[in-house]
Amino acid sequence: MIEVLEFGPLMIWTHLMFLLLGVWLSTEFCFRLAEGSHLSLHHFQQHGRWYVCAFILGGRGIAILADYRVYLRDLLRIFIFWDGNFSFLGGVIGVGIVLFVVTREHRSTFLQWLDVLVPSAALGIGFDWLGKLAAGQAYGKPTDMPWGVIYDSMSVRYTVPVHPVQLYYVLFFLLLTFVLLVVRKYARRAGTETLVGVISAAAAVLVFENFRGDFGILVFAVLTDFLILLFLFSSAGFLIPRVKNMSSMVLLGWGGGAILVVGLYLAVRGIVPVPTVELRMSQFLAVLSLLATVVYVIVHRVQHPHV
Numbered sequence: 001m002i003e004v005l006e007f008g009p010l011m012i013w014t015h016l017m018f019l020l021l022g023v024w025l026s027t028e029f030c031f032r033l034a035e036g037s038h039l040s041l042h043h044f045q046q047h048g049r050w051y052v053c054a055f056i057l058g059g060r061g062i063a064i065l066a067d068y069r070v071y072l073r074d075l076l077r078i079f080i081f082w083d084g085n086f087s088f089l090g091g092v093i094g095v096g097i098v099l100f101v102v103t104r105e106h107r108s109t110f111l112q113w114l115d116v117l118v119p120s121a122a123l124g125i126g127f128d129w130l131g132k133l134a135a136g137q138a139y140g141k142p143t144d145m146p147w148g149v150i151y152d153s154m155s156v157r158y159t160v161p162v163h164p165v166q167l168y169y170v171l172f173f174l175l176l177t178f179v180l181l182v183v184r185k186y187a188r189r190a191g192t193e194t195l196v197g198v199i200s201a202a203a204a205v206l207v208f209e210n211f212r213g214d215f216g217i218l219v220f221a222v223l224t225d226f227l228i229l230l231f232l233f234s235s236a237g238f239l240i241p242r243v244k245n246m247s248s249m250v251l252l253g254w255g256g257g258a259i260l261v262v263g264l265y266l267a268v269r270g271i272v273p274v275p276t277v278e279l280r281m282s283q284f285l286a287v288l289s290l291l292a293t294v295v296y297v298i299v300h301r302v303q304h305p306h307v
Contacts, residue, residue: 015131019086022127023055030120033184037116043102050098058094062087066217066281088128092121109307111190111300118197119180126173133166140165141213156214163211172204190307191297198293205286209279217281222274228265229291232258237295241302 034041044051063085064071064078071078096117100110132138136151140163148161156162179200180193187193235258243251300307 013135015128015135015137016086018127018131018134019088022088022124022131023091025127026120026124029123030116033116033119034113037112039108039112039116040106043106047098047102050102051095054094054098055091056094058097059086059088059091062090062093068217069215088124089121092117092124109190109300109304111194111297111304112307115184115187115190115193118194119177119184122173122177122180122197122201126170126177129166129169129173133164133170137214138166138212139214140211143211158213162213165208165211165213168208168211169204172208173201176200176204189301190304191300194293195297199290202286202290206283209283212280219279219281219284220276221279221284222269222276224265224269224272224274226287228262229287231261233291233295237298240295240299 031041031044066087067085096114099113099117103110103113129138136153136156139151139156139158142148142158142160143163144161145163147164149164150159150161176197180197183196184193235254239246239251239254246254
């Protein structure tokens with residue numbers, strides 16, 4: 001493990017070094033993909049400071065949320081940006097929010113920009129996980145496999161070989177970047193790269209997070225919770241494209257019916273014996289992002305049949 005590189009009095013966090021490399025490469029990659037899709041880059045010059053601020057605040061905010069127990073014990077640490085704790089995915093989410101706001105009046109839709117953002121984000125996330133591997137962050141559970149790694153660090157609670165979960169993610173996201181380029185070549189509708197990227201990434205998170213050995217926020221859900229989530233997102237996907245053609249009474253009845261179903265479910269949830277599933281927060285968010293992405297792509301394709 002090489003957590004810090006020292007050059008005389010200068011100290012460079014290894015994770016931060018790989019993170020900056022990932023930011024540079026993914027940004028260049030994003031611009032090249034946008035130019036290949038004939039998307040205007042002018043708004044990056046107009047609102048450059050907003051994109052930078054959103055990336056920094058989003059990345060820092062998600063990182064703090066992931067390690068909230070550490071920061072609750074020392075609130076002033078929140079403002080120590082140079083401690084190396086940063087989430088590339090959080091930064092991408094911040095950029096995506098600004099991109100959504102800025103491009104609302106453009107001829108190109110937000111989903112077309114997502115098709116550019118997702119492959120470039122996959123490349124950057126791969127380098128982010130490479131930095132975590134070198135720094136001993138987000139380490140895995142003990143393993144007897146020959147590819148297990150040993151960390152000599154007080155921040156790692158195991159002294160035996162552990163799963164190199166970070167390496168699993170690195171290989172996956174680099175492979176996903178290549179796959180998305182192939183998908184991009186043959187895609188006929190907007191959203192294809194986004195669907196493939198988000199669904200694949202969500203599946204990887206659901207699998208790889210089971211090998212994590214570090215502490216994390218846990219979510220306890222029963223199997224029927226996912227059916228209710230599927231019902232809600234499916235209802236939204238069916239309803240949103242048809243809002244303009246529905247009367248207020250129909251919309252009110254639909255919304256009231258959904259609220260009634262959820263209310264009845266919550267009332268009997270603790271009574272009916274259903275197996276409980278223990279998930280890390282990242283796995284639960286992966287499920288939500290998958291459902292939200294599928295609904296958004298479906299709604300977009302209904303509203304923009306020629307894009």
